[in-house]
Amino acid sequence: MELVTVPEIRAAAELLKPIIRYTPMESSRPLELKVGGPVHLKCENLQRTGSFKIRGAYTRISRLDECEKAAGVVAASAGNHAQGVALAASLLGMHSTVFMPVGASIAKLAATRAYGATVHLTGANLDEALIEARAFEAEHGAVLVHPFDHPDVLRGQGTVGLEILEQLPTAATVVVAMGGGGLISGMSAALKGLRPDIKVIGVQAEKAAAWPESLSAGHPVRLTQMSTLADGIAVGEPTALTYRHVTEFVDEIVTVSEDQLSQAMLLCLERAKLVVEPAGVAAIAAIMAQPESFTPPVVAVLSGGNIDPLLMLHVAQHGLVAAGRFLTLQLDIPDRPGSLARLVALVGEMGANIVDVFHSRQGSTLALGDVEVNLRLECRGADHAQQLAEAVSAAGFTIRQRA
Known part of the structure; x- marks a missing residue:
């Protein structure tokens, strides 16, 4: 080869x-x-x-002979190769058919159709879509434009x-x-x-x-x-x-x-x-x-x-979340006036921003006299997130889950 x-x-x-x-x-x-x-x-x-896919797709399709061009092209793709083939075929005055996985990005699907391709959704991944594309090639005589082969x-x-x-x-x-x-x-x-x-x-x-x-x-x-x-x-x-x-x-x-x-x-x-x-x-x-x-x-x-x-x-x-700039805490706090205010004030003093807060008295695992609070916070990074969690625990609040 x-x-x-x-x-x-x-x-x-x-x-x-x-x-x-x-x-x-x-x-x-x-x-x-x-x-x-x-x-x-x-x-x-x-x-x-x-x-980058338009580079390979256009190079491949433009070099087909006249009989092959008349038969049109078929491709299988998760989205980017589909768009490259669709645009290349359109620029060359040809028809294209593309098979995409059922879960393909809506944006990629819409763009492929906008470039002029007939799109069929089939299979769970590229390999399964490629099987259908090969079957279409055999049945209709269209030229298969493989994404890399x-x-x-x-x-x-x-x-x-x-x-x-x-x-x-x-x-x-x-x-x-x-x-x-x-x-x-x-x-x-x-x-x-x-x-x-x-x-x-x-x-x-x-x-x-x-x-x-x-x-x-x-x-x-x-x-x-x-x-x-x-x-x-x-x-x-x-x-x-x-x-x-x-x-x-x-x-x-x-x-x-x-x-x-x-x-x-x-x-x-x-x-x-x-x-x-x-x-x-x-x-x-x-x-x-x-x-x-x-x-x-x-x-x-x-x-x-x-x-x-x-x-x-x-x-x-x-x-x-992975960068430590978004922190979710599930806590148990005493069900007494001022407990939630004390928690919120602590978070503010630590320089975090509360995205949202959820407060519930219902829960099979809650101790009598406690309430469950879910906080989503914006942090400055992983170190800041760790400092926040430690400060909340030190203040006497029980952290049940952190994410």
């Missing part, structure tokens, strides 16, 4: 020039302080369709690597989210082809990490289950094509937790003023978790920014 080459990726870049956005590279002061050197963000969340897709995605070296020729480490491995395969082929000394690190969500086990086994291995907020990188099994590229070019693969993903998304919102989906912040999550492992100058690829607003609110709140 042939590896994609730098000349092929350069040819894809020329093809894509009038189609894609040359996305900006932004420096990140908070990450620089952690790493001890320059950290830059490659903002593919600002790409057309909100992710074709050299032209890898060539298109590899153009991100070319741009990084043009924008930051001194880059020492490039960190990339990975699911099936299409982006990191194409990028690493470009990066290593031009700069063999550069380090390429892939990042997976630990609850959807097929790559570590596959690399240990020496061949692609299918996961039996996945559960992650990062739907864009929730892929159950690599392909032989991406496996070959990753084993050839990628230096290391690390995993990140759901808490780390949510904190990374919060950092993007608060400090970088960038909307990035959970899969798109995987590289930042890895840098935040182990900053000493990344030699600067570092480039973190923000691979996508397509997130449902409700999910964004949920993940942001999860990130606040």
Whole structure:
């Protein structure tokens, strides 16, 4: 199986020039302080369709022959590849059909339809949607545009690597989210082809990490289950094509937790003023978790920014909790006049902000003469949250649960 080459990726870049956005590279002061050197963000969340996927989709579809174009294309996707295929097909005057998991983001679903695709919701994940897409291909003759299992897709995605070296020729480490491995395969082929000394690190969500086990086994291995907020990188099994590229070019693969993903998304919102989906912040999550492992100058690829607003609110709140900036206390306090006022005054003196308070005299586990109080508080961080809990306990209030 042939590896994609730098000349092929350069040819894809020329093809894509009038189609894609040359996305900006932004420096990140908070990450620089952690790493001890320059950290830059490659903002593919600002790409057309909100992710890098248009690069590979357009490269693949534009090179179909006239008979294939007339038959239309079909794809399976959790959302970002769907939008890339839909827009690419529309730009080329073709019809596209996309199969998406039943639980796909409403925002991604609506955008895919807006780009002109016929969308079918089927299956619980990408792998099940892909089965339906293959069946549609066999029945209707449409060309399957796989999200990562074709050299032209890898060539298109590899153009991100070319741009990084043009924008930051001194880059020492490039960190990339990975699911099936299409982006990191194409990028690493470009990066290593031009700069063999550069380090390429892939990042997976630990609850959807097929790559570590596959690399240990020496061949692609299918996961039996996945559960992650990062739907864009929730892929159950690599392909032989991406496996070959990753084993050839990628230096290391690390995993990140759901808490780390949510904190990374919060950092993007608060400090970088960038909307990035959970899969798109995987590289930042890895840098935040182990900053000493990344030699600067570092480039973190923000691979996508397509997130449902409700999910964004949920993940942001999860990130606040994980960062110790949001504290929930369930307490028992004496059912006497002034008890609640004393508790509230204590919290105020400690510099916390009460989001809401719930007061109830009903509860099977309550001692006679006690009342249950639930407080949700905004804190300054993990240390402040700990100080608050200790002060509440020292004041004689019984903490039953803390979150």
